[in-house]
Amino acid sequence: MTKRIALVTGGTGGIGTAICRELFTQGFTVVAGYNSGGNHNKAKAWQEDQQDAGYEFDIAYGDVSDTESARQCVNGIEETHGNIHCLVNNAGITRDSTFRKMTIEQWDQVMHANLRSVFNMTRLVIDSMLEEKWGRVINISSVNGQKGQFGQANYAAAKAGMHGFTKSLAQEVAAKGITVNTISPGYVMTAMVAAIGDEILEKIALTIPVGRLGNPDEVAYSVAFLASDRAAFITGSNLAINGGQHMF
Numbered sequence: 001m002t003k004r005i006a007l008v009t010g011g012t013g014g015i016g017t018a019i020c021r022e023l024f025t026q027g028f029t030v031v032a033g034y035n036s037g038g039n040h041n042k043a044k045a046w047q048e049d050q051q052d053a054g055y056e057f058d059i060a061y062g063d064v065s066d067t068e069s070a071r072q073c074v075n076g077i078e079e080t081h082g083n084i085h086c087l088v089n090n091a092g093i094t095r096d097s098t099f100r101k102m103t104i105e106q107w108d109q110v111m112h113a114n115l116r117s118v119f120n121m122t123r124l125v126i127d128s129m130l131e132e133k134w135g136r137v138i139n140i141s142s143v144n145g146q147k148g149q150f151g152q153a154n155y156a157a158a159k160a161g162m163h164g165f166t167k168s169l170a171q172e173v174a175a176k177g178i179t180v181n182t183i184s185p186g187y188v189m190t191a192m193v194a195a196i197g198d199e200i201l202e203k204i205a206l207t208i209p210v211g212r213l214g215n216p217d218e219v220a221y222s223v224a225f226l227a228s229d230r231a232a233f234i235t236g237s238n239l240a241i242n243g244g245q246h247m248f
């Protein structure tokens with residue numbers, strides 16, 4: 001069988017890198033989507049570092065929040081590699097602020113980068129998945145989309161919205177060999193989480209029964225499982241990977 005193609009948006013970030021590596025290990029041809037504020041050299045340096053570590057990835061620039069940029073990104077990948085079989089909607093940003101101080105720009109930026117992006121990217125790959133009668137859409141949400149978080153009305157709304165999307169699309173495509181699932185990581189040690197600051201982070205760590213933050217590999221293994229043939233009967237689910245911080 002020819003290799004399946006996986007696109008991981010935000011692929012050069014903390015969790016994204018771990019996902020790319022694990023999907024590569026599982027036999028996918030992996031394309032890491034990146035935005036990096038248009039810093040192509042940074043993405044190329046990342047690609048070289050990964051190559052030095054034994055991982056061969058293609059990289060593809062795109063702003064997932066922008067419909068036209070997303071289209072160009074996916075078209076470019078299809079021209080080089082063919083149809084995308086596995087889409088991991090992993091790109092995301094935070095603009096944390098208490099609601100009273102939150103601006104409409106902070107709201108829109110987060111809704112566009114974290115939720116509109118899911119529409120943009122999935123819309124572009126779903127037709128070819130339906131034609132091939134095989135596909136995997138995996139949406140990386142957050143524990144904060146499940147429980148809410150002080151200072152994240154925008155982020156929690158977008159992340160909760162992702163799972164509503166998952167459950168609806170999962171029903172529409174289930175009979176065609178396509179699964180759609182959400183993974184909701186808790187606090188995982190990445191640059192995004194480190195930016196919270198040590199004092200707040202220490203308080204958060206105390207609320208995690210496992211007693212530590214997660215590591216990116218612990219999310220990536222689950223993505224690879226959901227992307228496999230063995231997970232064909234799992235669709236519309238929301239897998240919590242949060243060290244017990246939120247159980248329901």
Ligand code: CAA
Nearest residue numbers: 094096097098142143144149150151186187192193196200
């Ligand atoms: N619960 C209750 N009260 C809180 C609070 C909390 N968690 N955090 C702050 N407060 C209180 C403060 O004690 C202070 O109270 P007083 O005014 O009575 O002294 C007040 O809120 C501060 O309000 P401000 O509007 O002045 O807030 P600020 O400018 O100090 O910053 C914040 C607020 C931006 C939300 C900051 O606390 C913060 O960054 N918190 C972390 C938010 C967070 O967890 N983000 C997750 C990022 S990682 C991620 O998103 C990945 C993932 O998916 C898990």
